[in-house]
Amino acid sequence: MRKDFDQLSYYEMLDIKPDAVPYEIRHAYNAALQLYQPGSLVSYSFFSDGERRAILSLVEKAYQTLINDQSRKDYDDELIRRGELEAREESAPDVRKPVSVFHISHGPAVRTVFISSDALKNKISQSQIITDILARSELSGEDLKQIRTELGLTIEQIAEETKIRVNNIRSIEEGQAEQMPPAVFLKGFVKSYLKCLGLESVEELSARYMNTVSRLK
Protein backbone atom coordinates (compact mmCIF):
# COMPACT_ATOMS: atom_id res chain seq x y z
CA MET A 1 0.00 0.00 0.00
CA ARG A 2 1.11 3.52 -0.72
CA LYS A 3 2.24 5.13 2.49
CA ASP A 4 0.96 8.44 3.71
CA PHE A 5 3.44 11.27 3.78
CA ASP A 6 3.79 11.18 7.56
CA GLN A 7 4.55 7.46 7.40
CA LEU A 8 7.51 7.94 5.06
CA SER A 9 11.05 7.91 6.31
CA TYR A 10 12.89 11.22 6.19
CA TYR A 11 14.83 9.97 3.21
CA GLU A 12 11.66 9.11 1.33
CA MET A 13 10.13 12.46 2.20
CA LEU A 14 13.00 14.25 0.55
CA ASP A 15 13.35 11.68 -2.23
CA ILE A 16 16.98 10.89 -1.52
CA LYS A 17 18.93 7.72 -0.98
CA PRO A 18 20.07 6.80 2.54
CA ASP A 19 23.68 7.42 1.52
CA ALA A 20 23.04 10.96 0.29
CA VAL A 21 25.75 13.50 1.08
CA PRO A 22 24.89 16.83 2.76
CA TYR A 23 24.94 18.63 -0.57
CA GLU A 24 22.24 16.33 -1.92
CA ILE A 25 20.21 16.70 1.25
CA ARG A 26 20.31 20.48 1.03
CA HIS A 27 19.39 20.31 -2.63
CA ALA A 28 16.47 17.95 -1.97
CA TYR A 29 15.26 20.18 0.85
CA ASN A 30 15.18 23.20 -1.44
CA ALA A 31 13.35 21.18 -4.08
CA ALA A 32 10.78 20.06 -1.51
CA LEU A 33 10.28 23.66 -0.38
CA GLN A 34 9.61 24.62 -3.96
CA LEU A 35 6.86 22.02 -4.07
CA TYR A 36 5.20 22.59 -0.75
CA GLN A 37 5.66 26.17 0.31
CA PRO A 38 2.58 28.39 0.22
CA GLY A 39 2.29 30.13 -3.12
CA SER A 40 3.95 27.30 -5.01
CA LEU A 41 2.26 26.76 -8.35
CA VAL A 42 3.01 23.05 -8.25
CA SER A 43 0.92 22.27 -5.19
CA TYR A 44 -1.61 25.03 -5.71
CA SER A 45 -5.01 23.83 -4.46
CA PHE A 46 -3.55 20.36 -3.89
CA PHE A 47 -3.56 20.64 -0.10
CA SER A 48 -5.64 22.43 2.45
CA ASP A 49 -3.79 24.93 4.64
CA GLY A 50 -3.62 22.46 7.51
CA GLU A 51 -2.20 19.69 5.35
CA ARG A 52 0.36 22.02 3.87
CA ARG A 53 1.53 23.15 7.30
CA ALA A 54 1.82 19.55 8.45
CA ILE A 55 3.86 18.58 5.40
CA LEU A 56 6.12 21.59 5.65
CA SER A 57 6.89 20.95 9.30
CA LEU A 58 7.71 17.31 8.46
CA VAL A 59 10.01 18.40 5.64
CA GLU A 60 11.70 20.85 7.98
CA LYS A 61 12.16 18.19 10.61
CA ALA A 62 13.51 15.74 8.05
CA TYR A 63 16.04 18.29 6.88
CA GLN A 64 17.14 19.33 10.37
CA THR A 65 17.60 15.70 11.33
CA LEU A 66 19.52 14.60 8.27
CA ILE A 67 21.76 17.62 7.87
CA ASN A 68 23.21 17.20 11.32
CA ASP A 69 25.68 14.29 11.42
CA GLN A 70 24.89 13.26 14.97
CA SER A 71 21.09 13.38 14.70
CA ARG A 72 21.28 11.68 11.33
CA LYS A 73 23.30 8.86 12.82
CA ASP A 74 20.76 8.46 15.62
CA TYR A 75 17.95 8.44 13.11
CA ASP A 76 19.73 5.88 10.92
CA ASP A 77 20.25 3.67 13.96
CA GLU A 78 16.56 3.89 14.69
CA LEU A 79 15.68 2.94 11.10
CA ILE A 80 18.08 0.02 11.27
CA ARG A 81 16.50 -1.11 14.50
CA ARG A 82 13.08 -0.96 12.86
CA GLY A 83 14.49 -2.95 9.95
CA GLU A 84 13.76 -0.23 7.42
CA LEU A 85 17.37 0.40 6.62
CA GLU A 86 20.18 -2.06 6.11
CA ALA A 87 23.15 -1.58 8.36
CA ARG A 88 26.00 -0.28 6.30
CA GLU A 89 29.63 -1.09 6.88
CA GLU A 90 31.63 1.81 8.18
CA SER A 91 33.90 3.16 5.52
CA ALA A 92 36.02 6.24 5.52
CA PRO A 93 34.30 9.09 3.70
CA ASP A 94 35.49 9.19 0.16
CA VAL A 95 37.01 12.62 -0.23
CA ARG A 96 36.90 13.65 -3.83
CA LYS A 97 39.63 15.85 -5.15
CA PRO A 98 39.32 17.97 -8.24
CA VAL A 99 40.34 15.96 -11.25
CA SER A 100 42.74 17.55 -13.68
CA VAL A 101 41.13 17.86 -17.06
CA PHE A 102 44.34 18.08 -19.07
CA HIS A 103 47.36 16.16 -18.17
CA ILE A 104 50.27 18.06 -19.62
CA SER A 105 53.62 16.73 -18.66
CA HIS A 106 56.66 18.38 -20.14
CA GLY A 107 59.69 16.33 -19.10
CA PRO A 108 60.07 12.63 -19.82
CA ALA A 109 56.98 10.50 -19.56
CA VAL A 110 56.48 9.91 -15.87
CA ARG A 111 53.99 7.62 -14.35
CA THR A 112 52.00 9.80 -12.01
CA VAL A 113 52.08 8.36 -8.55
CA PHE A 114 50.03 10.03 -5.88
CA ILE A 115 52.33 10.86 -3.05
CA SER A 116 50.52 9.90 0.07
CA SER A 117 51.60 12.11 2.94
CA ASP A 118 50.74 9.50 5.57
CA ALA A 119 53.01 6.93 3.96
CA LEU A 120 55.78 9.51 3.71
CA LYS A 121 55.50 10.50 7.37
CA ASN A 122 55.73 6.85 8.27
CA LYS A 123 58.87 6.39 6.24
CA ILE A 124 60.43 9.54 7.65
CA SER A 125 59.91 8.47 11.22
CA GLN A 126 61.27 5.00 10.52
CA SER A 127 64.33 5.96 8.51
CA GLN A 128 67.52 6.32 10.58
CA ILE A 129 69.28 8.34 7.87
CA ILE A 130 66.57 10.97 7.64
CA THR A 131 66.35 11.32 11.41
CA ASP A 132 70.12 11.85 11.49
CA ILE A 133 70.03 14.49 8.76
CA LEU A 134 67.22 16.38 10.43
CA ALA A 135 69.05 16.32 13.75
CA ARG A 136 71.94 18.36 12.32
CA SER A 137 71.98 22.11 12.49
CA GLU A 138 72.78 22.49 8.78
CA LEU A 139 70.76 21.37 5.82
CA SER A 140 72.44 21.32 2.42
CA GLY A 141 71.08 20.47 -1.02
CA GLU A 142 72.93 17.18 -0.84
CA ASP A 143 71.00 16.32 2.34
CA LEU A 144 67.71 17.07 0.64
CA LYS A 145 68.64 14.82 -2.26
CA GLN A 146 69.51 12.06 0.16
CA ILE A 147 66.16 12.37 1.92
CA ARG A 148 64.38 12.34 -1.40
CA THR A 149 66.08 9.18 -2.64
CA GLU A 150 65.57 7.59 0.74
CA LEU A 151 61.84 8.22 0.35
CA GLY A 152 61.93 6.72 -3.15
CA LEU A 153 60.76 9.83 -4.96
CA THR A 154 62.05 11.10 -8.31
CA ILE A 155 62.66 14.72 -9.20
CA GLU A 156 59.93 14.45 -11.84
CA GLN A 157 57.40 13.37 -9.27
CA ILE A 158 58.24 16.35 -7.12
CA ALA A 159 58.01 18.62 -10.14
CA GLU A 160 54.63 17.15 -10.94
CA GLU A 161 53.36 17.70 -7.43
CA THR A 162 54.84 21.11 -6.72
CA LYS A 163 54.79 22.53 -10.26
CA ILE A 164 58.41 23.66 -9.78
CA ARG A 165 60.53 23.23 -12.89
CA VAL A 166 62.86 20.24 -12.89
CA ASN A 167 66.06 22.30 -13.35
CA ASN A 168 65.14 24.48 -10.37
CA ILE A 169 64.69 21.43 -8.18
CA ARG A 170 68.00 20.11 -9.42
CA SER A 171 69.76 23.40 -8.57
CA ILE A 172 68.24 23.31 -5.10
CA GLU A 173 69.69 19.87 -4.56
CA GLU A 174 73.07 20.72 -6.08
CA GLY A 175 73.32 23.91 -4.06
CA GLN A 176 75.19 25.82 -6.81
CA ALA A 177 74.48 29.45 -6.18
CA GLU A 178 74.92 30.65 -9.75
CA GLN A 179 72.27 28.26 -11.08
CA MET A 180 69.77 28.90 -8.35
CA PRO A 181 66.73 31.09 -8.84
CA PRO A 182 66.79 34.46 -7.00
CA ALA A 183 66.47 34.16 -3.23
CA VAL A 184 62.89 35.42 -3.17
CA PHE A 185 61.74 32.57 -5.38
CA LEU A 186 64.13 30.07 -3.92
CA LYS A 187 62.58 30.43 -0.48
CA GLY A 188 59.13 29.56 -1.80
CA PHE A 189 60.46 26.68 -3.89
CA VAL A 190 62.27 25.15 -0.97
CA LYS A 191 59.19 25.40 1.18
CA SER A 192 57.01 23.57 -1.32
CA TYR A 193 59.76 21.03 -1.86
CA LEU A 194 59.95 20.31 1.86
CA LYS A 195 56.18 20.19 2.12
CA CYS A 196 56.06 17.75 -0.74
CA LEU A 197 58.51 15.46 1.01
CA GLY A 198 56.35 15.65 4.11
CA LEU A 199 59.07 17.07 6.33
CA GLU A 200 58.32 19.11 9.43
CA SER A 201 58.43 21.87 10.21
CA VAL A 202 58.67 23.50 6.83
CA GLU A 203 59.41 26.99 8.19
CA GLU A 204 62.23 25.90 10.41
CA LEU A 205 63.86 23.56 7.88
CA SER A 206 63.68 26.05 5.01
CA ALA A 207 65.37 28.68 7.21
CA ARG A 208 68.07 26.14 8.01
CA TYR A 209 68.56 25.42 4.30
CA MET A 210 68.70 29.11 3.35
CA ASN A 211 71.35 29.69 6.04
CA THR A 212 73.43 26.79 4.78
CA VAL A 213 73.23 27.96 1.20
CA SER A 214 74.10 31.60 1.97
CA ARG A 215 77.16 30.45 3.93
CA LEU A 216 78.34 28.51 0.87
CA LYS A 217 78.22 31.63 -1.25
Added chain:
Amino acid sequence: MAHVWPIGGGKGGSGKSFITSSLGRLSAELGKKTLIIDLDLGAANLHTLVGVPDPQKGFSDFIRKKIPLLEDTVVETPSPNLFLISGAHDNFDIANLSYEQKIRTLRAIAKLDFDRILLDLGAGTSFNTLDFFLISQNGIFITTPEPTSVENVYRLIRAIYFRRIRYCFNVTDFKELELEADRQFGDGSFNKPDSLMKVIARTNPEKYTQLNNEFGAFRFKLIINQVRRHDNVALGLQMSRMIEKHLGLNMEFLGNVAYDEHVHDAICQQVSFLERYPYTKTASDLRELGKLIVESAGKQLTLRYM
Protein backbone atom coordinates in the same frame (compact mmCIF):
# COMPACT_ATOMS: atom_id res chain seq x y z
CA MET B 1 -6.54 -2.84 -31.40
CA ALA B 2 -6.21 0.89 -31.71
CA HIS B 3 -4.27 2.95 -29.24
CA VAL B 4 -6.70 5.37 -27.67
CA TRP B 5 -5.39 8.60 -26.18
CA PRO B 6 -8.00 10.68 -24.38
CA ILE B 7 -6.84 14.27 -24.04
CA GLY B 8 -8.34 16.36 -21.26
CA GLY B 9 -7.32 19.04 -18.83
CA GLY B 10 -10.06 20.49 -16.74
CA LYS B 11 -9.81 24.12 -17.70
CA GLY B 12 -11.02 25.57 -20.96
CA GLY B 13 -8.59 27.39 -23.20
CA SER B 14 -5.57 25.39 -22.19
CA GLY B 15 -5.08 24.16 -25.73
CA LYS B 16 -6.61 20.69 -25.68
CA SER B 17 -8.13 20.90 -29.14
CA PHE B 18 -5.06 22.54 -30.63
CA ILE B 19 -2.78 19.86 -29.22
CA THR B 20 -5.15 17.09 -30.23
CA SER B 21 -5.25 18.33 -33.81
CA SER B 22 -1.48 18.82 -33.93
CA LEU B 23 -0.72 15.41 -32.48
CA GLY B 24 -3.24 13.90 -34.88
CA ARG B 25 -1.51 15.48 -37.85
CA LEU B 26 1.91 14.39 -36.63
CA SER B 27 0.91 10.82 -36.04
CA ALA B 28 -0.73 10.72 -39.48
CA GLU B 29 2.44 12.13 -41.03
CA LEU B 30 4.46 9.44 -39.31
CA GLY B 31 2.41 6.84 -41.14
CA LYS B 32 -0.19 5.88 -38.58
CA LYS B 33 -3.81 5.77 -39.63
CA THR B 34 -5.12 8.27 -37.15
CA LEU B 35 -8.62 9.21 -36.07
CA ILE B 36 -9.49 12.20 -33.95
CA ILE B 37 -12.89 12.33 -32.29
CA ASP B 38 -14.42 15.54 -31.09
CA LEU B 39 -15.92 14.62 -27.74
CA ASP B 40 -16.03 18.18 -26.47
CA LEU B 41 -19.76 17.72 -26.51
CA GLY B 42 -21.66 20.96 -26.89
CA ALA B 43 -18.54 22.99 -27.71
CA ALA B 44 -17.11 21.15 -30.67
CA ASN B 45 -14.59 22.88 -32.89
CA LEU B 46 -11.99 20.31 -33.84
CA HIS B 47 -13.24 20.25 -37.45
CA THR B 48 -12.19 23.88 -37.87
CA LEU B 49 -8.69 23.10 -36.64
CA VAL B 50 -8.11 20.27 -39.10
CA GLY B 51 -9.50 22.06 -42.13
CA VAL B 52 -12.96 20.54 -42.46
CA PRO B 53 -15.15 23.60 -41.83
CA ASP B 54 -18.41 21.93 -42.81
CA PRO B 55 -18.35 18.16 -42.33
CA GLN B 56 -21.28 16.34 -43.86
CA LYS B 57 -21.75 13.89 -41.04
CA GLY B 58 -20.72 13.67 -37.44
CA PHE B 59 -21.00 12.22 -34.00
CA SER B 60 -24.62 13.19 -33.41
CA ASP B 61 -25.73 11.17 -36.44
CA PHE B 62 -24.52 8.16 -34.50
CA ILE B 63 -26.24 9.29 -31.31
CA ARG B 64 -29.53 9.93 -33.11
CA LYS B 65 -29.11 6.56 -34.83
CA LYS B 66 -29.34 8.18 -38.24
CA ILE B 67 -26.07 6.36 -38.95
CA PRO B 68 -26.02 3.05 -37.10
CA LEU B 69 -22.27 2.44 -37.16
CA LEU B 70 -19.74 4.85 -35.68
CA GLU B 71 -17.17 4.10 -38.40
CA ASP B 72 -19.60 5.46 -40.99
CA THR B 73 -19.54 8.89 -39.37
CA VAL B 74 -15.81 9.22 -40.05
CA VAL B 75 -14.90 11.96 -42.53
CA GLU B 76 -11.60 12.46 -44.31
CA THR B 77 -9.50 15.55 -43.75
CA PRO B 78 -7.19 17.34 -46.19
CA SER B 79 -4.21 15.64 -44.53
CA PRO B 80 -3.58 12.09 -45.72
CA ASN B 81 -4.00 9.37 -43.10
CA LEU B 82 -5.92 11.70 -40.78
CA PHE B 83 -9.61 11.12 -40.16
CA LEU B 84 -12.18 12.92 -38.06
CA ILE B 85 -15.44 12.26 -36.30
CA SER B 86 -16.71 15.75 -36.00
CA GLY B 87 -19.10 17.41 -33.62
CA ALA B 88 -19.87 20.31 -35.94
CA HIS B 89 -23.57 19.63 -36.30
CA ASP B 90 -24.21 18.14 -32.89
CA ASN B 91 -27.66 18.67 -31.46
CA PHE B 92 -27.90 21.28 -28.81
CA ASP B 93 -28.74 18.75 -26.15
CA ILE B 94 -25.72 16.57 -26.90
CA ALA B 95 -23.85 17.79 -23.83
CA ASN B 96 -26.08 15.59 -21.74
CA LEU B 97 -25.56 12.10 -23.09
CA SER B 98 -27.67 9.45 -21.47
CA TYR B 99 -25.95 6.49 -19.88
CA GLU B 100 -27.01 4.11 -22.68
CA GLN B 101 -25.77 6.48 -25.36
CA LYS B 102 -22.45 6.80 -23.63
CA ILE B 103 -21.98 3.05 -23.26
CA ARG B 104 -22.91 2.58 -26.89
CA THR B 105 -20.31 5.18 -27.89
CA LEU B 106 -17.57 3.72 -25.72
CA ARG B 107 -18.14 0.24 -27.12
CA ALA B 108 -18.17 1.59 -30.66
CA ILE B 109 -14.92 3.48 -30.13
CA ALA B 110 -13.30 0.32 -28.82
CA LYS B 111 -14.18 -1.47 -32.05
CA LEU B 112 -12.90 1.15 -34.49
CA ASP B 113 -10.12 0.05 -36.80
CA PHE B 114 -7.41 2.71 -36.63
CA ASP B 115 -3.79 2.77 -35.48
CA ARG B 116 -4.24 5.74 -33.18
CA ILE B 117 -7.40 7.33 -31.86
CA LEU B 118 -7.22 10.70 -30.12
CA LEU B 119 -10.21 11.90 -28.12
CA ASP B 120 -10.59 15.62 -27.64
CA LEU B 121 -12.45 15.94 -24.35
CA GLY B 122 -14.19 19.00 -23.03
CA ALA B 123 -13.35 21.15 -20.05
CA GLY B 124 -14.87 20.44 -16.69
CA THR B 125 -15.42 17.21 -14.84
CA SER B 126 -18.76 16.03 -16.21
CA PHE B 127 -19.38 12.29 -16.15
CA ASN B 128 -18.97 12.19 -19.92
CA THR B 129 -15.46 13.54 -19.75
CA LEU B 130 -14.50 11.26 -16.89
CA ASP B 131 -15.87 8.13 -18.53
CA PHE B 132 -14.27 8.86 -21.87
CA PHE B 133 -11.04 9.51 -20.04
CA LEU B 134 -11.23 6.15 -18.31
CA ILE B 135 -11.56 4.31 -21.62
CA SER B 136 -7.78 4.12 -21.88
CA GLN B 137 -4.87 3.79 -19.48
CA ASN B 138 -3.00 6.44 -21.41
CA GLY B 139 -5.01 9.57 -20.69
CA ILE B 140 -3.17 12.80 -21.39
CA PHE B 141 -3.66 15.83 -19.16
CA ILE B 142 -2.96 19.26 -20.51
CA THR B 143 -2.41 22.29 -18.34
CA THR B 144 -0.89 25.71 -18.67
CA PRO B 145 1.52 27.05 -16.03
CA GLU B 146 -1.17 29.10 -14.31
CA PRO B 147 -2.80 28.43 -10.94
CA THR B 148 -6.30 28.29 -12.45
CA SER B 149 -5.31 25.60 -14.88
CA VAL B 150 -3.17 23.64 -12.41
CA GLU B 151 -6.05 23.71 -9.95
CA ASN B 152 -8.47 22.32 -12.52
CA VAL B 153 -6.16 19.58 -13.65
CA TYR B 154 -5.70 18.34 -10.07
CA ARG B 155 -9.44 18.45 -9.68
CA LEU B 156 -9.92 16.45 -12.85
CA ILE B 157 -7.42 13.83 -11.75
CA ARG B 158 -9.16 13.45 -8.39
CA ALA B 159 -12.55 13.33 -10.10
CA ILE B 160 -11.36 10.51 -12.36
CA TYR B 161 -9.94 8.66 -9.37
CA PHE B 162 -13.22 9.14 -7.56
CA ARG B 163 -15.30 8.06 -10.55
CA ARG B 164 -13.38 4.82 -10.83
CA ILE B 165 -13.95 4.02 -7.16
CA ARG B 166 -17.61 4.91 -7.51
CA TYR B 167 -18.03 2.33 -10.29
CA CYS B 168 -17.01 -0.43 -7.93
CA PHE B 169 -19.93 0.03 -5.59
CA ASN B 170 -23.68 0.29 -5.75
CA VAL B 171 -25.47 3.33 -4.36
CA THR B 172 -26.06 2.10 -0.79
CA ASP B 173 -22.58 0.64 -0.36
CA PHE B 174 -21.02 3.81 -1.61
CA LYS B 175 -23.10 5.93 0.73
CA GLU B 176 -21.93 3.79 3.60
CA LEU B 177 -18.35 4.14 2.44
CA GLU B 178 -18.67 7.92 2.42
CA LEU B 179 -20.12 7.95 5.92
CA GLU B 180 -17.35 5.70 7.17
CA ALA B 181 -14.67 7.93 5.64
CA ASP B 182 -16.31 10.92 7.23
CA ARG B 183 -16.31 9.26 10.64
CA GLN B 184 -12.66 8.28 10.43
CA PHE B 185 -10.98 11.21 8.80
CA GLY B 186 -13.29 14.03 9.71
CA ASP B 187 -15.04 16.67 7.76
CA GLY B 188 -14.88 16.70 3.99
CA SER B 189 -12.76 13.60 3.69
CA PHE B 190 -15.48 11.68 1.83
CA ASN B 191 -14.41 13.97 -0.96
CA LYS B 192 -10.85 12.70 -0.97
CA PRO B 193 -10.23 9.62 -3.04
CA ASP B 194 -7.20 8.63 -0.97
CA SER B 195 -9.22 8.61 2.26
CA LEU B 196 -11.88 6.51 0.56
CA MET B 197 -9.22 4.05 -0.54
CA LYS B 198 -7.99 3.74 3.03
CA VAL B 199 -11.47 2.85 4.20
CA ILE B 200 -11.88 0.34 1.39
CA ALA B 201 -8.59 -1.27 2.32
CA ARG B 202 -10.01 -2.11 5.71
CA THR B 203 -13.64 -2.89 4.93
CA ASN B 204 -13.27 -4.59 1.58
CA PRO B 205 -9.74 -5.87 0.93
CA GLU B 206 -10.76 -7.73 -2.23
CA LYS B 207 -12.10 -4.67 -3.95
CA TYR B 208 -9.16 -2.73 -2.66
CA THR B 209 -6.64 -5.02 -4.34
CA GLN B 210 -8.60 -4.89 -7.56
CA LEU B 211 -8.78 -1.09 -7.53
CA ASN B 212 -5.18 -0.78 -6.52
CA ASN B 213 -4.06 -2.94 -9.41
CA GLU B 214 -6.13 -0.92 -11.79
CA PHE B 215 -4.81 2.40 -10.59
CA GLY B 216 -1.34 0.95 -10.78
CA ALA B 217 -1.95 0.09 -14.42
CA PHE B 218 -2.82 3.65 -15.40
CA ARG B 219 -0.09 5.46 -17.30
CA PHE B 220 -1.33 9.00 -17.28
CA LYS B 221 0.67 11.64 -19.13
CA LEU B 222 1.09 15.33 -18.50
CA ILE B 223 1.79 18.06 -21.02
CA ILE B 224 2.41 21.66 -19.99
CA ASN B 225 1.16 23.96 -22.71
CA GLN B 226 1.77 27.66 -23.35
CA VAL B 227 5.07 27.78 -21.49
CA ARG B 228 6.44 31.29 -21.70
CA ARG B 229 10.08 32.12 -21.41
CA HIS B 230 10.16 33.06 -17.75
CA ASP B 231 7.99 30.16 -16.62
CA ASN B 232 9.31 27.35 -14.47
CA VAL B 233 10.28 24.60 -16.92
CA ALA B 234 10.45 22.03 -14.14
CA LEU B 235 6.76 22.49 -13.30
CA GLY B 236 5.68 19.37 -15.17
CA LEU B 237 8.20 17.14 -13.44
CA GLN B 238 7.31 18.60 -10.07
CA MET B 239 3.60 18.10 -10.69
CA SER B 240 4.04 14.49 -11.72
CA ARG B 241 6.16 13.93 -8.61
CA MET B 242 3.39 15.43 -6.47
CA ILE B 243 0.72 13.24 -8.02
CA GLU B 244 2.79 10.09 -7.70
CA LYS B 245 3.72 10.82 -4.11
CA HIS B 246 0.41 12.04 -2.76
CA LEU B 247 -2.19 10.30 -4.94
CA GLY B 248 -0.23 7.20 -5.83
CA LEU B 249 -1.08 7.46 -9.52
CA ASN B 250 1.53 7.04 -12.24
CA MET B 251 1.96 10.30 -14.04
CA GLU B 252 4.55 10.67 -16.72
CA PHE B 253 5.60 14.14 -17.77
CA LEU B 254 5.79 14.21 -21.55
CA GLY B 255 7.05 17.72 -22.18
CA ASN B 256 6.53 21.44 -22.40
CA VAL B 257 5.01 23.18 -25.37
CA ALA B 258 6.23 26.74 -25.78
CA TYR B 259 3.82 29.65 -26.02
CA ASP B 260 3.70 31.28 -29.42
CA GLU B 261 1.57 34.12 -30.78
CA HIS B 262 1.64 32.41 -34.13
CA VAL B 263 -0.68 29.69 -32.91
CA HIS B 264 -3.39 32.33 -32.78
CA ASP B 265 -2.52 33.48 -36.29
CA ALA B 266 -2.60 29.96 -37.69
CA ILE B 267 -5.99 29.25 -36.11
CA CYS B 268 -7.41 32.52 -37.43
CA GLN B 269 -6.19 31.73 -40.92
CA GLN B 270 -7.49 28.16 -40.52
CA VAL B 271 -4.24 26.61 -41.60
CA SER B 272 -2.07 24.01 -39.96
CA PHE B 273 0.28 25.66 -37.51
CA LEU B 274 2.87 22.93 -38.05
CA GLU B 275 2.96 23.59 -41.78
CA ARG B 276 2.81 27.36 -41.63
CA TYR B 277 5.35 27.83 -38.83
CA PRO B 278 7.43 24.65 -38.83
CA TYR B 279 10.58 26.28 -37.43
CA THR B 280 9.14 27.73 -34.24
CA LYS B 281 9.99 26.35 -30.82
CA THR B 282 6.36 25.42 -30.38
CA ALA B 283 6.34 23.33 -33.54
CA SER B 284 9.47 21.45 -32.55
CA ASP B 285 8.03 20.82 -29.07
CA LEU B 286 4.93 19.39 -30.69
CA ARG B 287 6.98 17.18 -33.00
CA GLU B 288 8.81 15.76 -29.98
CA LEU B 289 5.49 14.94 -28.33
CA GLY B 290 4.20 13.44 -31.57
CA LYS B 291 7.15 11.10 -31.69
CA LEU B 292 6.54 9.99 -28.11
CA ILE B 293 2.90 9.29 -28.85
CA VAL B 294 3.58 7.33 -31.99
CA GLU B 295 6.36 5.27 -30.49
CA SER B 296 4.68 4.47 -27.25
CA ALA B 297 2.87 1.20 -27.04
CA GLY B 298 1.35 -0.74 -24.23
CA LYS B 299 -1.87 -2.13 -22.94
CA GLN B 300 -4.94 -0.23 -23.97
CA LEU B 301 -8.61 0.12 -23.28
CA THR B 302 -9.93 -0.72 -19.89
CA LEU B 303 -13.57 -1.31 -20.58
CA ARG B 304 -14.01 -4.00 -17.98
CA TYR B 305 -16.10 -1.85 -15.72
CA MET B 306 -18.65 -1.05 -18.39
